[in-house]
Amino acid sequence: MPKTNLTEQKISSYSLPTEASWAIKSRKSALNWLETTGLPNRRDEYWKNTDPSYFNTIKKPERNKIDYVENSIFENIDRINIVFEDGYFNASKSDELLLKGIEIDTISVANQKDNHWSANYFGVLEKSSQVPVERTLASLNTAFAVEGLAIRITDKIDKPISITYLHTNDTSDVLIHHVIKIEKNASVTILESGGVASRSNCLMEVFVCENAEFDHVRVQGRSHEKIAVTHLFANLLKDSSMKSFTLTVNGKSIRNEYVVDINGENSKAHLGGAAVGDRGFSQDDTIFVSHNNPNCESRQVFKKVLRNGAKGVFQGKILVKDGAQKTDGYQISQGLMLDDDSSFLAKPELEIYADDVICSHGSTCGEIDNAALFYLTSRGIPMAEAQDMLVLAFLNDAIEEISDESIRTIIGSRLKDWMVKRHKS
Amino acid sequence: MLYINNLNVELENEKKKILNGVNLDINAGEVHAIMGPNGSGKSTLSYVLSGKDGYRVTEGSATFEGREILELSPDERASLGLFLAFQYPVEIPGVGNMTFLRTALNSQRKSRGVEELSAAEFLKIVREKAKNLKIDAEMLKRPVNVGFSGGEKKRNEILQMAMLEPKMCILDETDSGLDVDAMKLVAEGVNALRSKDRSFLVITHYQRLLDHIVPDVVHIMADGKIIKSGGADLALEVENNGYSDLLAEYN
Numbered sequence A: 001m002p003k004t005n006l007t008e009q010k011i012s013s014y015s016l017p018t019e020a021s022w023a024i025k026s027r028k029s030a031l032n033w034l035e036t037t038g039l040p041n042r043r044d045e046y047w048k049n050t051d052p053s054y055f056n057t058i059k060k061p062e063r064n065k066i067d068y069v070e071n072s073i074f075e076n077i078d079r080i081n082i083v084f085e086d087g088y089f090n091a092s093k094s095d096e097l098l099l100k101g102i103e104i105d106t107i108s109v110a111n112q113k114d115n116h117w118s119a120n121y122f123g124v125l126e127k128s129s130q131v132p133v134e135r136t137l138a139s140l141n142t143a144f145a146v147e148g149l150a151i152r153i154t155d156k157i158d159k160p161i162s163i164t165y166l167h168t169n170d171t172s173d174v175l176i177h178h179v180i181k182i183e184k185n186a187s188v189t190i191l192e193s194g195g196v197a198s199r200s201n202c203l204m205e206v207f208v209c210e211n212a213e214f215d216h217v218r219v220q221g222r223s224h225e226k227i228a229v230t231h232l233f234a235n236l237l238k239d240s241s242m243k244s245f246t247l248t249v250n251g252k253s254i255r256n257e258y259v260v261d262i263n264g265e266n267s268k269a270h271l272g273g274a275a276v277g278d279r280g281f282s283q284d285d286t287i288f289v290s291h292n293n294p295n296c297e298s299r300q301v302f303k304k305v306l307r308n309g310a311k312g313v314f315q316g317k318i319l320v321k322d323g324a325q326k327t328d329g330y331q332i333s334q335g336l337m338l339d340d341d342s343s344f345l346a347k348p349e350l351e352i353y354a355d356d357v358i359c360s361h362g363s364t365c366g367e368i369d370n371a372a373l374f375y376l377t378s379r380g381i382p383m384a385e386a387q388d389m390l391v392l393a394f395l396n397d398a399i400e401e402i403s404d405e406s407i408r409t410i411i412g413s414r415l416k417d418w419m420v421k422r423h424k425s
Numbered sequence B: 001m002l003y004i005n006n007l008n009v010e011l012e013n014e015k016k017k018i019l020n021g022v023n024l025d026i027n028a029g030e031v032h033a034i035m036g037p038n039g040s041g042k043s044t045l046s047y048v049l050s051g052k053d054g055y056r057v058t059e060g061s062a063t064f065e066g067r068e069i070l071e072l073s074p075d076e077r078a079s080l081g082l083f084l085a086f087q088y089p090v091e092i093p094g095v096g097n098m099t100f101l102r103t104a105l106n107s108q109r110k111s112r113g114v115e116e117l118s119a120a121e122f123l124k125i126v127r128e129k130a131k132n133l134k135i136d137a138e139m140l141k142r143p144v145n146v147g148f149s150g151g152e153k154k155r156n157e158i159l160q161m162a163m164l165e166p167k168m169c170i171l172d173e174t175d176s177g178l179d180v181d182a183m184k185l186v187a188e189g190v191n192a193l194r195s196k197d198r199s200f201l202v203i204t205h206y207q208r209l210l211d212h213i214v215p216d217v218v219h220i221m222a223d224g225k226i227i228k229s230g231g232a233d234l235a236l237e238v239e240n241n242g243y244s245d246l247l248a249e250y251n
């Protein structure tokens, strides 16, 4: 189908909500961009390796049989619990949202108000992230997403805010849009987990103010049929830091885009991801980190374990602008193939306009190290278990990017789970 | 304990023959040493016995504790009590030394139907054995062999042996790369394990290790076979005269 027809049809399947004028303005601007630019197709530079039609079609996703409703993997952590069910906020399953240092509204409520703090932020990073590479699935989200959270953090919050996305309707197709602002000197950890929907398009805009900290750990549910595209847009002011880690276990097509703009000195952005998949699994991390100021650090550590014809894609870019001296940029992406049928496609990019920087990137694609495997088995460890140990060891560098030890342990055991299941299948 | 009969081995991927009819009988409680020129097939013998892939046995057999082992997987052989201290221990980033050791020990116990050790019990034993080998706690925490010096790797092999308490221990040049003190430590470690139920096959180039671990039998391997066997003094002869006389005699 020609790009314009497809886009028009997609647009006509949604309607703009009636809201406060600022919200309408943001939505119309996104819609306008979407109309003129069109939804992605295979000829677009960053869509060569992932088929956008999963996300583009108007057709409802195929019936996705839900065997059980996956509760939050973070259940046993002391947390502030917020629940979405098939894309809609569920107040009765969520904790009380009146908390010291935290201001939370749903986007639907915030967008009705004439003066809400989020008026100056909703859609702003999504819009500024459309150049140099357009991300019209994000524009689609800004234009039409009626659910999500507006979270403002004004203090150091010890308890993580955990967002659980329950998936109970087997053909659900949802858009979720969060806006998060972490004020000066404040800090927060946001956890996301759950199946979300049969098809989902989730977007998060994060404003990290001076000396603020944003910690983010996301676990993308393990349904084999899942189709998900996410965008994480972050803007960092001086002396601030962000860390974001994503674990992806199975799914049909999952694309996680990140656009991180480092706009102040002495800031840090660490992105990490571990993906493990089987059969029809296709997982894509597309990342754009921009160093606009001196003395900042960024890391990208992404690992994928693939088997039975699964596909992993990594497109990661570090842009160091003129004047961003003393930038320390690091990027590694690695694929571990458990058989000959799987593939890992990596496109690492560095674009540097400052002369006094340290930037490195590496990408590898390999198999399990036979010498290590023999060493382990020669000590009495059965083959399957030895393989698991090496798979976990491979993923370890990415998991190490999670700063909280108890969360790291939870992620580790989810991976072990996956491996046990793998042996059964 | 271990009986090797006319073992012939070639590489799986090329038609290159490496072992040409090895015969070796090791009874319970005995210490055997194998010496021989570089490339004579000593490490290959140890790999084939412990089940490394890449080799094809074209003839012969190896029985260990009454079982034909050449068809068994490496972990099955290990659980039966076979242990190889590697000539070149492998570095495994991302796998903690302690996790590795405990998994290995408990896998073996499980396969023998013995109750697995708890983390605390394990820790107590491993600390004590590590101390005897002067391996410090920090080294135990590191990933397997990563960043270990040559000598530390060898001591780590002996620690694994001490923990796993195998019946048949094959040591492939465990002495090379060790300083004099470390060699004494390793020899003490080995001697402490000597018993009437446990046998050793010590592959070495140097007599000095055999001063500490006195063998019952010394074999000379050349060109993929044992060409001569004798008592401990055979090692002295090699040390003094090299292999040329022995090789000439054989040819």
Ligand SMILES: Nc1ncnc2c1ncn2[C@@H]1O[C@H](COP(=O)(O)OP(=O)(O)OP(=O)(O)O)[C@@H](O)[C@H]1O
Pocket (backbone or CB within 6 Å): B011, B018, B036, B037, B038, B039, B040, B041, B042, B043, B044, B045, B054, B087
């Ligand atoms: N996988 C392999 N591929 C090619 N050649 C091999 C392989 N394994 C062993 N060989 C060859 O077989 C021969 C015997 O090697 P092996 O390592 O067993 O010798 P060694 O007696 O242990 O020697 P060293 O004293 O140097 O340790 C050598 O010529 C070696 O190059």
Ligand SMILES: [Mg+2]
Pocket (backbone or CB within 6 Å): B042, B043, B044, B087, B172, B173
């Ligand atoms: Mg050798």
